Amino acid sequence: MKAFLRKLSGNHEISLAIILVVLFIVVDILSGFTFHGIGNIGEIFKNNSLTLIMSLGMLCVLLTGGIDISITGVLAFAGMTVGMLQKYNVIKNVPLLFLIAIAIGALCGLLNGVVIAKGKVSPIICTLGAMYIWRGLATVVYNGEWASGENVAGMSAFGNTAGPYIILAAAFVVYFVVMKWTPFGRKVYAIGSNREAAQISGINVDRVEILVYVLMGVLAGLAGALSVSLYGSAQPTMQDGKEMDVIAACVIGGVSMSGGRGTVVGTLLGGIFYAVVYKALPLVGLESIWQNLIKGVIILAVVVINVVSQRISRRQTLARREI
Amino acid sequence: MAGKSGRTISAVPVRSWKKLILSWEGALVVIFIAVLIAGRIMSPSFNLNSVMFMMPQYLSQLFIVFPMAFVLIMGEIDISVGSIACLSATTACLAANAGLPLPLMILVCLGTGLACGALNGFVLTVWPELPPMIVTLGTQIIFRGISEVVIGAGSSLKYDSDNLSPFAATAGPVPVVFFAVVVVAVLFMILLSKTTFGRRLYAIGSNRTAAKYAGIGVNRVRFIVYALAGLMAALCALFLLTQIPAVKSDEFGKGFEMNVIAMCVFGGIATTGGKGNLFGAFIAGMTIVCMRIALGLINVNDNVITIVIGVLLIVSVLISGISRFKGKGKAKKKPKSVTAD
Numbered sequence: 001m002k003a004f005l006r007k008l009s010g011n012h013e014i015s016l017a018i019i020l021v022v023l024f025i026v027v028d029i030l031s032g033f034t035f036h037g038i039g040n041i042g043e044i045f046k047n048n049s050l051t052l053i054m055s056l057g058m059l060c061v062l063l064t065g066g067i068d069i070s071i072t073g074v075l076a077f078a079g080m081t082v083g084m085l086q087k088y089n090v091i092k093n094v095p096l097l098f099l100i101a102i103a104i105g106a107l108c109g110l111l112n113g114v115v116i117a118k119g120k121v122s123p124i125i126c127t128l129g130a131m132y133i134w135r136g137l138a139t140v141v142y143n144g145e146w147a148s149g150e151n152v153a154g155m156s157a158f159g160n161t162a163g164p165y166i167i168l169a170a171a172f173v174v175y176f177v178v179m180k181w182t183p184f185g186r187k188v189y190a191i192g193s194n195r196e197a198a199q200i201s202g203i204n205v206d207r208v209e210i211l212v213y214v215l216m217g218v219l220a221g222l223a224g225a226l227s228v229s230l231y232g233s234a235q236p237t238m239q240d241g242k243e244m245d246v247i248a249a250c251v252i253g254g255v256s257m258s259g260g261r262g263t264v265v266g267t268l269l270g271g272i273f274y275a276v277v278y279k280a281l282p283l284v285g286l287e288s289i290w291q292n293l294i295k296g297v298i299i300l301a302v303v304v305i306n307v308v309s310q311r312i313s314r315r316q317t318l319a320r321r322e323i
Numbered sequence: 324m325a326g327k328s329g330r331t332i333s334a335v336p337v338r339s340w341k342k343l344i345l346s347w348e349g350a351l352v353v354i355f356i357a358v359l360i361a362g363r364i365m366s367p368s369f370n371l372n373s374v375m376f377m378m379p380q381y382l383s384q385l386f387i388v389f390p391m392a393f394v395l396i397m398g399e400i401d402i403s404v405g406s407i408a409c410l411s412a413t414t415a416c417l418a419a420n421a422g423l424p425l426p427l428m429i430l431v432c433l434g435t436g437l438a439c440g441a442l443n444g445f446v447l448t449v450w451p452e453l454p455p456m457i458v459t460l461g462t463q464i465i466f467r468g469i470s471e472v473v474i475g476a477g478s479s480l481k482y483d484s485d486n487l488s489p490f491a492a493t494a495g496p497v498p499v500v501f502f503a504v505v506v507v508a509v510l511f512m513i514l515l516s517k518t519t520f521g522r523r524l525y526a527i528g529s530n531r532t533a534a535k536y537a538g539i540g541v542n543r544v545r546f547i548v549y550a551l552a553g554l555m556a557a558l559c560a561l562f563l564l565t566q567i568p569a570v571k572s573d574e575f576g577k578g579f580e581m582n583v584i585a586m587c588v589f590g591g592i593a594t595t596g597g598k599g600n601l602f603g604a605f606i607a608g609m610t611i612v613c614m615r616i617a618l619g620l621i622n623v624n625d626n627v628i629t630i631v632i633g634v635l636l637i638v639s640v641l642i643s644g645i646s647r648f649k650g651k652g653k654a655k656k657k658p659k660s661v662t663a664d
Contacts (some may be wrong), residue, residue: 067456069581119641120593124400124456126640128581132633140627236626241577244402244460257454289476293468300446300461307450 012254065259066123073134078224083147083234105221113213132194161171192259361527362617389511406466408576409556440553444546528596
């Protein structure tokens, strides 16, 4: 039993999953058993699909020890571009528009990756500059006219089908497989745990790093097209500041900021965790205005609890060794 | 004595004019002058009066540049300063609207900032293994969240008093805020380059473990720096209130942290710690402010200006990275050494 408990407290994903299940049951009881409906859960996934999708890319970036804060800039640029293409009737084909958004994202990511891997620029600074550039370009594309619901009717129709769910599920399945069972996934972990060792063991660190940022850009571009579909509009300010939500989802899910630690499952749990809490707030009598405050407290609490539990487990290991 | 052992100290920097001009700060001064000349050519209305007139709306961010430089020199980051400015402005508004006299209102405002910064410092020193980025991300959301709960989402809190006029005053064409920034800059420069506290910052930034074993109270220094960042964010809020006399929880001070970090990095401060000085950061800040004014005068959209700043940021870091690689090769060939005797 003791060993079992130790294993539980040692594994961030399992403890997070347990907290999530308990929270879910409590919320369900408080809401008079209306919370567990398929519609409600679907809503949670749909409302958070952008954060969830981008958190996968952020997971890889954080695993290599980097960070990318330009993602919502890329999202806005890609989303704005496809919105404008529809508004002026250049392209109305939804799959093609998604491809265009993804291509734009990939190019943006490539720029980040090359500057960071080849130019040895610190990731936060490079992506900070990129954030300014892409957000600014989104405004240039926007040029005073935003794409409204009628303009992007084709895409919003797609947003109301099961399409977003399928994309979300596919992204998670692909990432789960890639990160766990392919050489690329293992290389990402290797670089994050020990860069020199990875380099010496023959991994092309630069190439993997560039690819990680390209994938982040691809997902950001995809999220841009998805954002236009889900919200039925394209504005240059869309999802402004939400990159921090993505990072927060990863961190709550147990991804380490110094690289090398974190899983796809943890990221998924971290992304849902906050969504469930937000849904639960009105049920315990707090208005939605408290949402942000509570989000911040959750982030702080999770990282602090993490550190405290690590300290305890380290002390226990030491104590065991002394016997 | 040294002649006997033949040892030399090669780490003592030799100041020469050539080196000064070729340094990043020298390049920044050249860029700054170039921006001024370009502004003058592009727009005939770009002169001392118009620059000084438009300066206050951009200049208040410069207050945060200096403590942020301290944080970066330690190799850490603080992304909560924009939210601290927002919360301090909120309490300042509440205090002024409740009829408190000016000194008391200032005290409330700065006290809020100091408390917020101290909270950052407290969390980061009690659990020093926490990454500063995540902790300040959490407090960033919390501080703005508090101000949202107080003001209400989407609504704005008006500053119903005109007692801020001394802060908005001008001496000739020069606004008070400019003098305040210069005074703060000089104070922080003295603190960084002439006191043991400043040397400790560099020591912590270059090698934290070594600094700890050298007897530096690393956590005490970190606490002070984060508290200072909070205080300066509040000072920024105070001056910003003269420009925008209403606080909106999702707008006031939004994105300041990133603007300020960009100014610091543009000024040659490495985010990896231990490098950079405040003169560079100050000139970089002034360059960006003047560029915004110049581009604003010729009616360039503010968002285009952010593209320029983004490109500038990446290019400057790339160039300094390349020159660093070259510098390493040179230093091996020709060590400028001073014999200790």
